[in-house]
Amino acid sequence: MNTTDPHPQPALFPASAVTPAPPPSPDFHDVTFHEIQARTLLNRMPGATPDGMGWTLNPYRGCTHACTYCFARDGHHHLGHNTGEDFQTHLYVKTNAAAVLRRELHTGKTGSQWVMVGTSTDCYQRAEGRYQLMPGILRSLTDYRVPFTTTTKSALLRRDIALFTEAARVTDVLVMTSLGALDNRVWRAFEPAASPPRARLDTLRALRAAGVPAGVLIAPVIPHAADHPDALNTLVDACAEAGAVTVFPDVMRLSPGARDWFLDQAARNLPPRLHHRLAADFDTRRAMPSRYVQQVTDHIHARAAQHGIPRWQDYIRSLRRPVP
Numbered sequence: 001m002n003t004t005d006p007h008p009q010p011a012l013f014p015a016s017a018v019t020p021a022p023p024p025s026p027d028f029h030d031v032t033f034h035e036i037q038a039r040t041l042l043n044r045m046p047g048a049t050p051d052g053m054g055w056t057l058n059p060y061r062g063c064t065h066a067c068t069y070c071f072a073r074d075g076h077h078h079l080g081h082n083t084g085e086d087f088q089t090h091l092y093v094k095t096n097a098a099a100v101l102r103r104e105l106h107t108g109k110t111g112s113q114w115v116m117v118g119t120s121t122d123c124y125q126r127a128e129g130r131y132q133l134m135p136g137i138l139r140s141l142t143d144y145r146v147p148f149t150t151t152t153k154s155a156l157l158r159r160d161i162a163l164f165t166e167a168a169r170v171t172d173v174l175v176m177t178s179l180g181a182l183d184n185r186v187w188r189a190f191e192p193a194a195s196p197p198r199a200r201l202d203t204l205r206a207l208r209a210a211g212v213p214a215g216v217l218i219a220p221v222i223p224h225a226a227d228h229p230d231a232l233n234t235l236v237d238a239c240a241e242a243g244a245v246t247v248f249p250d251v252m253r254l255s256p257g258a259r260d261w262f263l264d265q266a267a268r269n270l271p272p273r274l275h276h277r278l279a280a281d282f283d284t285r286r287a288m289p290s291r292y293v294q295q296v297t298d299h300i301h302a303r304a305a306q307h308g309i310p311r312w313q314d315y316i317r318s319l320r321r322p323v324p
């Protein structure tokens with residue numbers, strides 16, 4: 001995190017230097033859908049603990065939000081696609097997701113553990129408007145009173161707020177909005193088809209107004225583009241103002257499948273100085289030095305604490321129900 005340069009952002013990232021992404025096509029002509037019948041939906045999380053995060057589920061593979069840094073890009077390689085353009089244009093849709101989930105929950109296999117919905121790819125990406133898989137998934141989790149959390153960068157989630165409210169009445173629910181910067185230049189450059197930052201905060205606000213516990217995954221914090229202490233403070237303050245019950249900070253890492261695409265897009269869209277800094281940082285490694293990561297994480301947590309917002313782990317722990 002740059003704490004010494006008094007003018008790092010304007011110098012590195014002038015607004016005029018970012019090439020705006022084209023708006024998403026409303027008719028999906030740019031997307032090839034691969035509809036699949038899933039045999040199972042729930043995946044066991046390695047190292048799961050009783051009453052902890054035990055399971056994940058993902059109704060979609062691939063994501064039209066097209067974030068250049070997305071770690072889920074790696075998975076498209078295993079489907080026979082490239083991890084660049086194909087990741088955001090070839091979508092795999094588990095069309096029977098809700099029915100399969102209901103069948104699995106009926107066996108009681110999740111016990112008291114949480115289910116994390118949409119850990120790999122965003123389950124409120126554009127395709128959800130067409131396939132509408134989430135209402136059935138939410139109803140299944142609610143009917144079996146399974147605690148769950150989901151994370152999104154999409155304002156489409158607002159369509160289902162009534163279902164989240166219903167779920168929150170009978171089980172533990174936590175909706176995380178993923179937001180690493182308030183700066184529209186960062187959004188346009190790195191997350192071209194996700195909802196704008198202010199729309200994500202509005203979603204958080206709407207969830208809180210509807211009585212749904214909701215927080216912010218402050219991620220990824222992109223080195224040099226979004227890590228200035230003032231920018232982080234403004235972001236945390238905005239999360240607090242919108243009613244976040246918790247925050248979870250994370251600094252950008254690049255998986256092998258995302259790295260080349262990220263740097264290629266950075267070379268095309270970013271000012272040369274910013275591109276060169278990112279290229280130098282991620283040329284031979286996948287993550288920033290641990291000292292940097294700790295510094296950013298501590299900074300965000302300290303600012304959140306000023307608003308009385310607990311860390312994600314502490315928040316989840318505070319919800320733990322006594323074992324009968």
Ligand code: SF4
Pocket residue numbers: 063064065066067069070071072120121122125153191194
């Ligand atoms: S919204 Fe999430 S899953 Fe989708 S491209 Fe962005 S980081 Fe990847």
